Amino acid sequence: MILRVDDVAFRYRSVPVLDGVSFSLNRGEVLAVLGNNGAGKSTLIKVINKILRPQRGTAYVDGKDVRSLTLLEIAQKVAYVSQRNESPRFTVFDAVLLGRKPYIKWDVTERDIQIVEDVLRRMRLEDYALRYLTELSGGELQKVVIARALAQEPEVLLFDEPTNNLDLRNQLEVLSIMRDLVKERKIAGVVVLHDLNLALRFADKFLFLKDRKVYAAGGPEVMAPEVIRAVYGVSVVVTHVSGIPVIVPLEAEQPSLPEREGASIRGDGAEDEAKLQAAAAETAMSALDGRRRRA
Numbered sequence: 001m002i003l004r005v006d007d008v009a010f011r012y013r014s015v016p017v018l019d020g021v022s023f024s025l026n027r028g029e030v031l032a033v034l035g036n037n038g039a040g041k042s043t044l045i046k047v048i049n050k051i052l053r054p055q056r057g058t059a060y061v062d063g064k065d066v067r068s069l070t071l072l073e074i075a076q077k078v079a080y081v082s083q084r085n086e087s088p089r090f091t092v093f094d095a096v097l098l099g100r101k102p103y104i105k106w107d108v109t110e111r112d113i114q115i116v117e118d119v120l121r122r123m124r125l126e127d128y129a130l131r132y133l134t135e136l137s138g139g140e141l142q143k144v145v146i147a148r149a150l151a152q153e154p155e156v157l158l159f160d161e162p163t164n165n166l167d168l169r170n171q172l173e174v175l176s177i178m179r180d181l182v183k184e185r186k187i188a189g190v191v192v193l194h195d196l197n198l199a200l201r202f203a204d205k206f207l208f209l210k211d212r213k214v215y216a217a218g219g220p221e222v223m224a225p226e227v228i229r230a231v232y233g234v235s236v237v238v239t240h241v242s243g244i245p246v247i248v249p250l251e252a253e254q255p256s257l258p259e260r261e262g263a264s265i266r267g268d269g270a271e272d273e274a275k276l277q278a279a280a281a282e283t284a285m286s287a288l289d290g291r292r293r294r295a
């Protein structure tokens with residue numbers, strides 16, 4: 001087991017965000033962290049990376065309490081791609097080389113250069129190597145930040161909404177690169193995603209946060225319509241297209257109304273629906289009758 005989060009509780013001043021969150025991840029696994037806006041997904045990622053200190057509970061990387069690790073040790077073990085990225089006046093090559101910083105003692109080695117070149121090739125960024133970050137589009141910049149995380153050669157990759165800003169092709173490319181690296185190097189990947197279809201396609205495990213707690217966690221079986229409806233308030237069907245599992249949202253549920261008012265409105269709705277069904281049945285019967293008479 002490479003990552004373990006044990007009974008973590010976190011609050012910002014007086015606002016509780018996480019309460020009793022636990023999970024573990026093995027080498028070679030990708031975990032998708034899911035939930036509504038504000039559910040605490042980024043906060044959880046920051047607790048794992050020691051950016052935030054939980055009031056209760058512990059995150060362990062490779063068996064070590066992250067609070068006992070120095071910043072350098074954390075940087076060698078955990079790479080973090082945040083939602084908000086800076087764009088200083090570096091070239092793409094230099095920005096990715098920064099990922100090697102936790103390993104560079106005196107000077108950049110041949111190996112560091114080799115790793116950066118490999119990552120740039122893998123991310124199809126070779127042609128951009130000498131461009132300044134300020135000359136890139138938002139999506140290209142996002143890929144550079146991800147490339148830097150890969151150059152860090154971590155044991156745990158933490159990606160907070162890595163597909164933001166990316167077009168369809170790059171979304172698929174970045175997530176498959178991440179998944180392949182996790183499998184190849186037997187590291188672990190934790191990725192915050194809003195797109196359930198991308199999560200289903202690229203993750204092995206899923207963790208839904210709701211009301212500060214883990215609402216559901218496990219393999220693809222937890223990507224069930226009941227869970228998704230409970231977490232997001234949206235009805236969905238899960239189907240398959242060309243062998244790929246696909247979640248199709250049907251409609252968002254209306255926020256529940258106060259009990260008394262809701263009861264009368266729900267009553268009216270039910271009556272309307274019964275009337276509509278009766279009218280539909282009547283139309284179908286008369287169409288059938290007409291066809292019979294013509295025959």
Ligand SMILES: Nc1ncnc2c1ncn2[C@@H]1O[C@H](COP(=O)(O)OP(=O)(O)OP(=O)(O)O)[C@@H](O)[C@H]1O
Binds near residue numbers: 012015041042043044
């Ligand atoms: N620095 C902060 N100080 C106070 N409250 C914060 C701070 N950062 C986040 N919060 C609050 O904590 C809650 C959880 O935020 P967090 O960013 O972890 O959610 P999230 O699930 O990642 O959301 P999103 O999907 O919108 O990115 C939110 O209500 C947010 O407003």
